[in-house]
Amino acid sequence: MRVVGILLAAGRGSRFGSDKLVAALRSPDHAMQAGTPLGVAAARNLVAALPDSIAVVRPGNVVLSRLLGATGVRVVECSSADDGMGASLACGARAAADAEGWVVALADMPWIDPATIARVADALRAGASIAAPALRGQRGHPVGFARRHHAALAALTGDVGARGILQRNAAGLTIVDVDDPGILGDVDRPADLAGNLNKKGASAV
Numbered sequence: 001m002r003v004v005g006i007l008l009a010a011g012r013g014s015r016f017g018s019d020k021l022v023a024a025l026r027s028p029d030h031a032m033q034a035g036t037p038l039g040v041a042a043a044r045n046l047v048a049a050l051p052d053s054i055a056v057v058r059p060g061n062v063v064l065s066r067l068l069g070a071t072g073v074r075v076v077e078c079s080s081a082d083d084g085m086g087a088s089l090a091c092g093a094r095a096a097a098d099a100e101g102w103v104v105a106l107a108d109m110p111w112i113d114p115a116t117i118a119r120v121a122d123a124l125r126a127g128a129s130i131a132a133p134a135l136r137g138q139r140g141h142p143v144g145f146a147r148r149h150h151a152a153l154a155a156l157t158g159d160v161g162a163r164g165i166l167q168r169n170a171a172g173l174t175i176v177d178v179d180d181p182g183i184l185g186d187v188d189r190p191a192d193l194a195g196n197l198n199k200k201g202a203s204a205v
Contacts, residue, residue: 001100001101001124001125002052002098002099002100002101003050003052003099003100003101003102003103003121003124003125003144004050004052004053004054004096004099004101004102004103005046005047005049005050005052005053005054005073005102005103005105005117005121005142006053006054006055006056006089006092006093006096006102006103006104006105007039007042007043007046007053007054007055007056007068007073007105007106007107008056008085008088008089008092008104008105008106008107009021009039009042009043009055009056009057009064009068009107010056010057010058010061010078010081010088010091011081011085011088011107011108012058012082016187016188016189016190019061019063019064020038020108020187021037021038021039021064021107021108022037022038022039022063022064022067023037023038023187023190023193024036024037024038024193025037025038025041025110025193026193026194036110037067038107038108038110038187038193039055039064039067039068039107039108039110040067040068040070040071041110041111042105042106042107042108042109042110042112043055043068043071043072043073043107044071045105045110045112045113045114045117046073046103046105046114046117046142047071047072047073048114048117049103049114049115049116049117049118049121050103050117050118050121051072052099053072053073053074054073054074054075054076054092054095054096055068055069055073055074055075055076055107056076056077056078056081056088056089056091056092056095057075057076057077057078057081058077058078058081058082059077059078059079059081060077065077074095076091076092076095078091078092079091080157083157083158083159084157084158084159084160084161085159085160085161086156086157086158086159086160086161086162087156087157087158087159089104089153089156089161089162090153090154090155090156090157092104093150093153093154093156094154097150097154099147100146100147101121101124101125101144101145101146101147102144102145102150102153103117103120103121103124103142103143103144103145104141104142104143104144104145104162105117105141105142106141106142106186108186108187108188109141109182109183109185109186109187110182110187111181111182111185112141112142112180112182112183113178113180113182115180116133116142116176116178116180116182116183117142119133119176119178120132120133120142120143120144120176121144123144123174123176124144124145124146128144128146128172128174129145129146129148129149129169129172129173129174130143130144130145130146130149130165130166130169130172130173130174131143131144131173131174131175131176132144132173132174132175132176133175133176133177133178133180133183134175134176134177134178134183135177135178135179135180135181135183135184138184139175140180140183140184141183142183143162143166145162145165149165149169152165153165
C-alpha cells in the first residue's frame with residue numbers, strides 16, 4: 001500500500017512575525033542539530049518515515065522550496081495557499097492523487113519522532129480509515145487518511161483544514177498511542193523554537 005506524506009508548509013507565520021519555517025531551532029531535539037531550519041526538521045522526520053513525501057509551499061517561496069527539496073521531498077507550489085490550510089491540503093491531495101493513503105504533517109511541528117509517523121502509516125496499511133497518534137489521551141499529529149477520503153481532501157477550501165472530515169468520521173478514527181510529546185509541540189512564536197514540548201498542543205489539521 002503506497003502511503004504518501006504531505007507536509008503543509010504554505011502558511012505565512014503571521015503570529016511568528018516572519019517566515020518561521022526558515023527560522024533556526026535552538027536545541028538539538030530528535031537528533032536535529034541546533035540551527036536546523038524549522039521546516040527542514042519537520043521534512044526530515046517525515047521523509048525518514050515516508051520517503052515518498054511532498055511539501056506544499058506558497059508560490060515564489062524560493063528559499064524554503066530549496067531547503068525542503070534538499071531533504072528529499074517533492075515540492076509542490078499551491079496557487080491558493082493564501083486561502084488557508086484546507087486549500088493547501090487540497091493541493092497536496094491532488095498532487096498525490098494516485099496514492100492509497102496520506103499522512104498529513106505540519107511543517108511547524110519539528111519534533112515528531114519518525115517512528116510515530118511510521119506507526120500512523122502502518123495503521124492505514126492495516127485498514128484504518130483515519131489514524132492519529134495520542135499521548136496520554138490527547139490526540140496530536142500527524143493524521144493519516146485512507147484512499148476513501150481522497151475526494152473530500154481534494155475538495156477542501158479555506159482555513160478549516162480537515163477538521164470537518166475528522167468530525168464526520170469520528171467513529172472510524174484509529175488512535176495510535178505513543179510516548180512522543182512531539183505530536184503536540186508546534187511553533188507559533190520565536191520563543192517556541194527552544195523546544196518546550198510541555199506546552200499546548202497544535203491546532204488540528
